[in-house]
Amino acid sequence: MSDLFASVKLDRRAVLKTGVAAAAGALAAPYLIRPAMADDTIVLLTWETYHDDPWIEEWSKANNTKVQAIRIGSEDELFQQPFSGAVQPDVMYIETGSLPRFKAGGLIVDFDVSQLPNAKNITPKLDWKKYASIDGKVQAVPYNWGTQPLMYNADVVKDPTSWAELWKPEYQGKVNMFDDCTITFPMIALYVGAKDPFNLTDDEFKKCEDALRELRKQVRVIARGFDDASTIYAAGDAVIGYCQNVAVVASLNAKGKNFKYSLPKEGTPTWIDCAGVSKKGDRPIVYKFLNDNLSPEWQARFIKASSNNGVLSADAARSAGVPEETMKVTNLLDAEDASFWEKLVVYQKNEDLDRRLQIWNDFKAGTL
Structure with missing residues (x-):
């Protein structure tokens, strides 16, 4: 025994995969930042099902920027990888309870939310700034949450x-x-x-x-x-x-x-997984990637493919094409009830x- x-x-986030939906054109739309150089690379420390290869390949081609997704299996592994010397991440997907640890370790910098206009798509039901801030400064932005x-x-x-x-x-x-x-x-x-x-x-x-x-x-x-x-x-x-x-x-x-x-x-x-950026990742092309990740089109594809909650409200998810049968196996419908949040304890x-x-x-x- x-x-x-x-x-x-x-891997607590290794979840049911129900197929990958077709990519929406909006994900490849131009964004008003400096032109991306061909040798730019964005390194992610992410979780299974969060950034499937076809999605990041599509975005990479549209933005002339390589995205390398390194998938980790635990919060401890996520913390240790940057210290190994083998990985120099630009973005790490960290649950809120661990953000102070990553900040104290010098792994993330203050997050510039002003560079993410799509942060407006995060459901107002998710009081994320309360949990993603240290000393009044935002450290990361949500990508997914779950119970x-x-x-x-x-x-x-x-x-x-x-x-x-x-x-x-x-x-x-x-x-x-x-x-x-x-x-x-x-x-x-x-x-x-x-x-x-x-x-x-x-x-x-x-x-x-x-x-x-x-x-x-x-x-x-x-x-x-x-x-x-x-x-x-x-x-x-x-x-x-x-x-x-x-x-x-x-x-x-x-x-x-x-x-x-x-x-x-x-x-x-209850966990909220947030994208935090390293000193190396504090650059416009990285923020463009993170902004596109919060578009309704990207989030809807993520929800449909993985049965995760993403960050959209139920109405926004419906409008973006998430079918009702998928909504029923997530917490999206539950989250519309105010009493639901009273039962949750965020890490x-x-x-x-x-x-x-x-x-x-x-x-x-x-x-x-």
Whole structure:
């Protein structure tokens, strides 16, 4: 059992791919900046499904600028890559809770939102500047957001409303989790009743340790990614778990299964992935790329292809051509209800990442 926990790796954003829609002409339209030089290159540290090769090849040709997408699998890998010396990124896609870490590490510079007129397309429901600013200065701009709810087999589990379901004896050996301390620990903190899941007291840390010790016997194996999680649930080896993306539920239902997700009463961890620029990336052609990424045409293609939320409102997504059946497997319709946002807990900087990592590693090793 220890080996199963110790050897896995997760890409939490690896989501269902339903095909790539045809590119809209607006994506290749000229933009009033200096002419791009042929030897310009934009290096992205991005996630699976965020920038598919045909999209960036199309943009590269239209703008006489090469875009190189390096796809990473975790927030820790994203942070470490620039220090390796092998990669010098212009743009990094960072969840808001990690922005202070990247800023302190000198990996990003203040973001010039004035160079992104398409930032007006970001749904006003997403209070992104609150989470993407440090000392009053914007550090990055959203590209995608999503929830990490409680997912379950509705034929087995009936209308769960609390994270406590994961600890119920009847689900021993049938709970699925994924290996990402930064993303998982806040859920554990919410379950134990922490006042602030990102700033735990010593007593709350102890409660989290106790909760993880009990949870370990509930989980037979941690999923190695999206496909692995889908396979585990489809085979009946798990009936309930912490969902890495609601598209997991959609993929299972597409296979004829009856899966649902719920937003527990304690709160649902929620991420906003934002594009931050490095000192090297602080140049007009990079901002043009990021601006085009926020056009309704680009965002609609991204939503249709990946079942992610993107940054458009439901009405804007419809107008850009996102079909209703796709909207239903995202959070876009949910997000129109004000009460929906009250149930969400957006990731923020935590008090001691090293301490959390040690506890998480002890959980996986069974040494808590």
